[in-house]
Amino acid sequence: MANVETLIESIPEHVWQVSRRDFIKRLAGGLAAAGILGGSAAASPLQKMAEKTAGMPKIDIGDERFWLSVKDQFILKDGLALMNAANLCPSPYSVMETVFQYTRDEDTDASFFNREKFGRLQEDARSKLAYLLGATADEIAIVRNTSEANNTISSGFVLKEGDEVLLSDLNHPSNNKAWEVKSRRYGYKINYATFAKTPKSIDEIVKAFRDALTPQTRLMTFTHVSNTTGVLMPTKELCALGRERGVFVHVDGAQSFGALKIDLAAMGCDSYSGSAHKWFMGPKEVGILYVRKERQKDVWPSIVSIPWRDDIVGARKYEALGQRDDGAVAAMGKTADFHTAIGPDRVEARMRQVATAIKEGLGKLPGVELTTSMEPALSAGVVIFKPGMLHARKVYERLYSHHLIAGAGMGPNIRLSPHIYNTLGEADRVVAAISEMLKDGV
Numbered sequence: 001m002a003n004v005e006t007l008i009e010s011i012p013e014h015v016w017q018v019s020r021r022d023f024i025k026r027l028a029g030g031l032a033a034a035g036i037l038g039g040s041a042a043a044s045p046l047q048k049m050a051e052k053t054a055g056m057p058k059i060d061i062g063d064e065r066f067w068l069s070v071k072d073q074f075i076l077k078d079g080l081a082l083m084n085a086a087n088l089c090p091s092p093y094s095v096m097e098t099v100f101q102y103t104r105d106e107d108t109d110a111s112f113f114n115r116e117k118f119g120r121l122q123e124d125a126r127s128k129l130a131y132l133l134g135a136t137a138d139e140i141a142i143v144r145n146t147s148e149a150n151n152t153i154s155s156g157f158v159l160k161e162g163d164e165v166l167l168s169d170l171n172h173p174s175n176n177k178a179w180e181v182k183s184r185r186y187g188y189k190i191n192y193a194t195f196a197k198t199p200k201s202i203d204e205i206v207k208a209f210r211d212a213l214t215p216q217t218r219l220m221t222f223t224h225v226s227n228t229t230g231v232l233m234p235t236k237e238l239c240a241l242g243r244e245r246g247v248f249v250h251v252d253g254a255q256s257f258g259a260l261k262i263d264l265a266a267m268g269c270d271s272y273s274g275s276a277h278k279w280f281m282g283p284k285e286v287g288i289l290y291v292r293k294e295r296q297k298d299v300w301p302s303i304v305s306i307p308w309r310d311d312i313v314g315a316r317k318y319e320a321l322g323q324r325d326d327g328a329v330a331a332m333g334k335t336a337d338f339h340t341a342i343g344p345d346r347v348e349a350r351m352r353q354v355a356t357a358i359k360e361g362l363g364k365l366p367g368v369e370l371t372t373s374m375e376p377a378l379s380a381g382v383v384i385f386k387p388g389m390l391h392a393r394k395v396y397e398r399l400y401s402h403h404l405i406a407g408a409g410m411g412p413n414i415r416l417s418p419h420i421y422n423t424l425g426e427a428d429r430v431v432a433a434i435s436e437m438l439k440d441g442v
């Protein structure tokens, strides 16, 4: 593990909200305020910081000082514990500024000459995304969101009467309703793989899919992490099963892209979708669609507009969507830089650390029912729980109105989805708030 200085130096200047020098000043200020450094350290440059930190314990994933400085990259409202990454994430300042700057630039000079750079920025972003996801650039399309990416697969994969598609009943409407509506048009049949809300093992999930496959199944699709139960699906095993049966496998990555370290080549899926505005903390209304090179011939584009060319290369054929929000698309590169700088494995570890603290705390409260497993192999950043006999909607509203904790109400359940801008202190706040409501009622 790197110490504070090495870690700061490994983060490129441009990803930080402030200059590295100012950042170090702030960090040193924070340490001084916490009584860890002497007050005079507040204005120290990197050199002095290194001296001061030499005797300090090595930073690890649990070092709150580092994560407080990461939190500082976001313009979150003071005191707000935002735990709604499954729905929408804020962008760090550097990404937000990039969107603003490119938008301003375009509005200042919308000529073809000035806008020419956006093509290059899009390619730059594509390469960085491919690097982060364990794919090649030609396998990545930059689309508008997961819904569009999922629908590109359900519209573009050729199916006829007699064919079958295997869905999971946990899938999001953009991946289940879309298949159902299109089955009415094309006449294929849909089957569902179902398993317990809180499965006990990977085998239990794989068995549900294996049992539901038939010789007519042409495609199967499931969500990597469920937005309704929080289960982390065994993607590698399910992709291997699909391959064994000659079935195309589409993975909905809305709840994993930007949250988990992803290696698509190792996962072995045929396609994967994600939204930049969720865990990736990127620009709004931008998403990704990965289609494995060998499978691109099996998936037709559903929108064909500029900049289509008959010799368009690779997955770019899925993003000829007409005029885009150029500033937002260009900011995908900056967002990828942010993830690369912190490290996707460190992002995942921190996100899991906070989610685990919430689950452990809630699990000790009498009456609270956790739907999401405590097992790392069966869970990720989405935490679903039932607050005992309390009315979930009221609890969810009170969490925000009285405790400034923003989650999501999910029928009888509450969903909390923390990310790297959350602290362990905020995890404690959640547990204390729910404990208080259980005692006092709402």
Ligand SMILES: Cc1ncc(COP(=O)(O)O)c(C=O)c1O
Pocket: 086, 087, 145, 146, 147, 148, 171, 172, 174, 175, 223, 225, 226, 227, 252, 254, 255, 275
């Ligand atoms: C699993 C899953 N898939 C797809 C989506 C749709 O995402 P978007 O609205 O960004 O297209 C969501 C949204 O919450 C989701 O949870």
